[in-house]
Amino acid sequence: MAISVRKAVLPVAGMGTRFLPASKAVPKVLLPVVDKPLIQYAVEEARAAGVEEFIFVTGRGEATIRDHFGHDEALAAYLAARGDNAALAATAGAVLAPGSDAFARQEEPLGLGHAVLCARDLVGDEPFAVLLPDELLFGDPPCLAELVGIHGRTGGSVVALAEVPQRETGRYGIVQVAAEGEDGALPLAGMVEKPDPARAPSRLALIGRYILQPGIFARLAAQTPGAGGEIQLTDAMAVMAREEQFHGVRFNGRRFDCGSPMGAIQATIACAMERPELRQELLSFLREVTPSP
Ligand code: G1P
Numbered sequence: 001m002a003i004s005v006r007k008a009v010l011p012v013a014g015m016g017t018r019f020l021p022a023s024k025a026v027p028k029v030l031l032p033v034v035d036k037p038l039i040q041y042a043v044e045e046a047r048a049a050g051v052e053e054f055i056f057v058t059g060r061g062e063a064t065i066r067d068h069f070g071h072d073e074a075l076a077a078y079l080a081a082r083g084d085n086a087a088l089a090a091t092a093g094a095v096l097a098p099g100s101d102a103f104a105r106q107e108e109p110l111g112l113g114h115a116v117l118c119a120r121d122l123v124g125d126e127p128f129a130v131l132l133p134d135e136l137l138f139g140d141p142p143c144l145a146e147l148v149g150i151h152g153r154t155g156g157s158v159v160a161l162a163e164v165p166q167r168e169t170g171r172y173g174i175v176q177v178a179a180e181g182e183d184g185a186l187p188l189a190g191m192v193e194k195p196d197p198a199r200a201p202s203r204l205a206l207i208g209r210y211i212l213q214p215g216i217f218a219r220l221a222a223q224t225p226g227a228g229g230e231i232q233l234t235d236a237m238a239v240m241a242r243e244e245q246f247h248g249v250r251f252n253g254r255r256f257d258c259g260s261p262m263g264a265i266q267a268t269i270a271c272a273m274e275r276p277e278l279r280q281e282l283l284s285f286l287r288e289v290t291p292s293p
Pocket of ligand 1: 172173174205
C-alpha cells in the first residue's frame with residue numbers, strides 16, 4: 001500500500017531582506033506571482049500530493065497569513081452581491097478547511113533547521129513534508145507528489161534535487177550521492193550546507209522540497225549552529241543520511257528562486273505567458289520595452 005504524507009511544514013518566518021521595502025509590512029511569501037501569493041502555490045502543490053494539514057512556522061506577519069487562508073465573510077458577500085463569480089472562486093480557492101491549518105511560532109530567526117524544529121509537536125511521530133515557498137516549482141507530476149511516490153517505494157526520507165552551476169554551490173545545500181539509484185531515486189551518503197565550489201561534493205542542490213522521517217527532530221535538537229551561524233536543516237539531514245535510508249530525486253520541471261527579485265520577475269513573466277488572457281498583451285509589451293539589436 002502506498003504510504004501517504006498527511007502533514008506539511010511551511011517555514012514562512014524569513015525576514016525577506018532581499019524584498020525590502022515590500023516585505024516590511026507584508027510577509028515575503030504573500031507577495032504575488034501574477035495574482036496569487038507565493039505561499040499559495042506551495043499549499044496547492046502540497047494539496048496535490050495528498051497533504052491534509054498545513055503547518056505554518058511564522059515570525060512576523062502571522063496574522064496576515066492566517067487572514068489569507070481564512071474565510072472572509074464580508075468580502076464573499078460583497079463579491080456575491082456584485083455577481084463576480086470569478087473573484088469569488090479565486091478567494092474561495094485560497095481558503096483552507098477549518099482545522100487543516102496550524103501555526104507554530106519561531107520567536108527568533110535562528111535558521112531553517114530551528115524553524116522546522118518549532119513544528120515538532122504539531123507534526124508528531126509521522127513522516128512529513130517540508131516546502132520552502134521561495135522555491136516555485138512547476139512539474140508534471142508536481143515535485144512534492146513525485147517525492148511522495150518515491151517515498152511510498154523506498155520509505156526513509158526523500159529530497160528534491162536540481163543541478164546548479166559549480167560557482168553557485170555556496171547558495172545551497174549540496175548532496176553527496178552514494179550510488180546511481182533505481183527509478184530515479186538516488187541513495188544519498190551525505191550533504192553539506194552552502195559549501196565553497198572547491199569543496200562541494202557534487203553540483204546537485206537541495207531545492208526546498210523534503211519528505212522527512214520524524215527522527216529528524218531529535219537530530220535538529222542536537223544541532224549546533226552551522227553555515228551562517230544558523231541551525232541548518234541540511235546538517236541534521238546529513239547525520240540522518242549516514243544512519244538511515246535517504247534518497248534524492250532530480251526535479252525535471254521548471255524552477256524559480258522567488259527569494260530574489262529577479263527570480264520573482266521571471267516567475268511572474270513565465271506564469272503570465274501561460275495565461276491566455278494575459279499572453280498577447282504581455283508579448284507586445286515585452287517587444288516594446290526590448291531594444292532592437
Ligand atoms: C535553504 C536551505 C538550502 C537549500 C535552499 C533552497 O537555504 O538551507 O539547503 O538549498 O534553501 O532554496 P536559504 O535559501 O534559505 O539560504
